[in-house]
Amino acid sequence: MKNANKYTRQYFLPDEPCFDWTRRDRLDHPPIWCSVDLRDGNQALIVPMNLEEKLAYFQLLVEIGFKEIEVGFPAASDTEFEFVRTLIERNLVPDDVTIQVLTQSRDHIIERTFEAIRGAKRAIVHLYNSTSVAQREQVFRADKDEIVRIAVTGAEQIRDLARQTPGNFFFQYSPESFTGTELDFALEICNAVLDVWQPTPERKVIINLPATVELSMPHVYASQIEYMGKHLAWRDAIVLSVHPHNDRGTGVAAAELAMLAGAERLEGTLFGNGERTGNVDIVTLALNLYSHGVDPGLDFSNLPAIQARVEALTKMQVSKRHPYAGELVFTAFSGSHQDAIAKGMKWREEKSPEHWTVPYLPIDPKDIGREYEGDIIRINSQSGKGGIGYVLEQSHGFDLPPKMREQLGYAVKRVSDREQKELSADEIAEIFMREFVNLAEPLDLVELTGTDAKGMHRVRATVVWQGQQVEIEGAGNGRLDALCHALEEGLGIRVANLTYKEHALEVGSGSRAVAYISVDDEKGNTHYGCGVDTDIMEASAKALVSAVNRMLVHSGEVPLAVGK
Numbered sequence: 001m002k003n004a005n006k007y008t009r010q011y012f013l014p015d016e017p018c019f020d021w022t023r024r025d026r027l028d029h030p031p032i033w034c035s036v037d038l039r040d041g042n043q044a045l046i047v048p049m050n051l052e053e054k055l056a057y058f059q060l061l062v063e064i065g066f067k068e069i070e071v072g073f074p075a076a077s078d079t080e081f082e083f084v085r086t087l088i089e090r091n092l093v094p095d096d097v098t099i100q101v102l103t104q105s106r107d108h109i110i111e112r113t114f115e116a117i118r119g120a121k122r123a124i125v126h127l128y129n130s131t132s133v134a135q136r137e138q139v140f141r142a143d144k145d146e147i148v149r150i151a152v153t154g155a156e157q158i159r160d161l162a163r164q165t166p167g168n169f170f171f172q173y174s175p176e177s178f179t180g181t182e183l184d185f186a187l188e189i190c191n192a193v194l195d196v197w198q199p200t201p202e203r204k205v206i207i208n209l210p211a212t213v214e215l216s217m218p219h220v221y222a223s224q225i226e227y228m229g230k231h232l233a234w235r236d237a238i239v240l241s242v243h244p245h246n247d248r249g250t251g252v253a254a255a256e257l258a259m260l261a262g263a264e265r266l267e268g269t270l271f272g273n274g275e276r277t278g279n280v281d282i283v284t285l286a287l288n289l290y291s292h293g294v295d296p297g298l299d300f301s302n303l304p305a306i307q308a309r310v311e312a313l314t315k316m317q318v319s320k321r322h323p324y325a326g327e328l329v330f331t332a333f334s335g336s337h338q339d340a341i342a343k344g345m346k347w348r349e350e351k352s353p354e355h356w357t358v359p360y361l362p363i364d365p366k367d368i369g370r371e372y373e374g375d376i377i378r379i380n381s382q383s384g385k386g387g388i389g390y391v392l393e394q395s396h397g398f399d400l401p402p403k404m405r406e407q408l409g410y411a412v413k414r415v416s417d418r419e420q421k422e423l424s425a426d427e428i429a430e431i432f433m434r435e436f437v438n439l440a441e442p443l444d445l446v447e448l449t450g451t452d453a454k455g456m457h458r459v460r461a462t463v464v465w466q467g468q469q470v471e472i473e474g475a476g477n478g479r480l481d482a483l484c485h486a487l488e489e490g491l492g493i494r495v496a497n498l499t500y501k502e503h504a505l506e507v508g509s510g511s512r513a514v515a516y517i518s519v520d521d522e523k524g525n526t527h528y529g530c531g532v533d534t535d536i537m538e539a540s541a542k543a544l545v546s547a548v549n550r551m552l553v554h555s556g557e558v559p560l561a562v563g564k
């Protein structure tokens, strides 16, 4: 990148240390949230929303719980104007919600704005003009006094029209491009506007300090906000507001640090829609607070539904990696993450159901309407036994012994790697059934009968072995032991170190039992099999035969001839 010297710093630092905010590590209450989706978000869309879409979006914002909503720039277009009139005339704004409208500091635009909000129960008139060095020089070609005059003239006109127009109006001023403005000039212009509006603690004015373009690292923005909070006049009659954008990808960090530095109000949008890289994302900010145990005062308990509505109305897509909302953000494909999540979920269930500390998952996906199944653990060739076993257990109810999970894990990874694809829970179950359950090759158990006498169990089994139907018999201190002896004595198949586990299969229709058996071959390698049947005795015999079949196939052992 040979042109780096083309760029220089465009932001300004306070001329005194403003780092009190660094001593705070946590936000303990939410800011006053103001959604600017219908204005800053809308003005950045390829096709801005129409009247019906804006009405539907407004309804969504109200449902989520926003109490301040910037509904548009009424002088921008007939749609914008009509929308504001519709909200007021159809009485669609709840009593506890204040709408906000944006205006430039130009006569006819301010007049049109007041026509739009005539009769509003509560409306904030938001005045802005650009104050940065770049905009003063290049866009307005005006000196500081002229820029202050633009702001003051607009503020006076707004003050006067508010007196003459029916409705209940509050005021907000933004020195647009604040982050590229010298801080003493930002103070001067805000104070000049405040002098016009004469706020009181009972009727405050909002001073909104936008990172119109994010020019610095977030700690610089925080220090700028702290400085303004310390030095603005009329301090007890001001609500200090921020409006971060995300040009450097640190909009959320900037907003959080600004709140540590004293910002009381925050303007942003759902999922960060907005000019260029977007406004700061309120969903992320709210859920970050939530993950620290603070109720954000906004309801995102059904985030997938909110996302679907926003995507349909804005025709914008939320990225698969978007914090909290993205399709993949609660998903682990990789083995060690899956293992830790599966163990963490179990630990929580047993030890601490009221607290959430599950590794790799900053919040409980269920709290925002996400599902565990299919959302958290997904399987591909990077996955491990823990995750694969977890998916099989959650989806199909098989609770495999740990060593057996390992064997299934390798079988599943092989398929995913070979086919280069993710495997669904049903595909994993299919591999499990095919490789481990009720196996009848090369040995097929056709029939098994048994008797008990004086603690001794005897079995007779009909099996198909090497293409022939054979009767075998054996005795032992249990049915499985007797069947092992029958296999050894009748077919020369020797098994050692048998382990056994069983449980009821609760997932799926009908009550079935499942048994897992492992046997060791002569080299000491362990082979697992599984049996499923309505009868537990049948299930365990099938599990043994399945384990033996896997041993025969995988150990490469040549069994003795029939009848030996």
Ligand SMILES: CC(=O)SCCNC(=O)CCNC(=O)[C@H](O)C(C)(C)COP(=O)(O)OP(=O)(O)OC[C@H]1O[C@@H](n2cnc3c(N)ncnc32)[C@H](O)[C@@H]1OP(=O)(O)O
Pocket (backbone or CB within 6 Å): 040, 043, 073, 075, 076, 077, 103, 104, 105, 106, 109, 128, 129, 130, 139, 140, 150, 176, 212, 275
């Ligand atoms: C950071 C932000 O997001 S700010 C909000 C930006 N949003 C929008 O612009 C969307 C809605 N805007 C619009 O529909 C149009 O721009 C309108 C209707 C407001 C104005 O339209 P027009 O007058 O046709 O054009 P335009 O916006 O180009 O006007 C630029 C003029 O306004 C001046 N101007 C721009 N902003 C302001 C302001 N806040 N206060 C006073 N004058 C301003 C410019 O200096 C320029 O002046 P000039 O004519 O002397 O050169």
Ligand SMILES: CC(C)C(=O)C(=O)O
Pocket (backbone or CB within 6 Å): 040, 102, 128, 174, 176, 177, 208, 210, 211, 212, 213, 243, 245
């Ligand atoms: C009008 C202001 C607040 C704005 O949208 C911005 O600076 O980004």
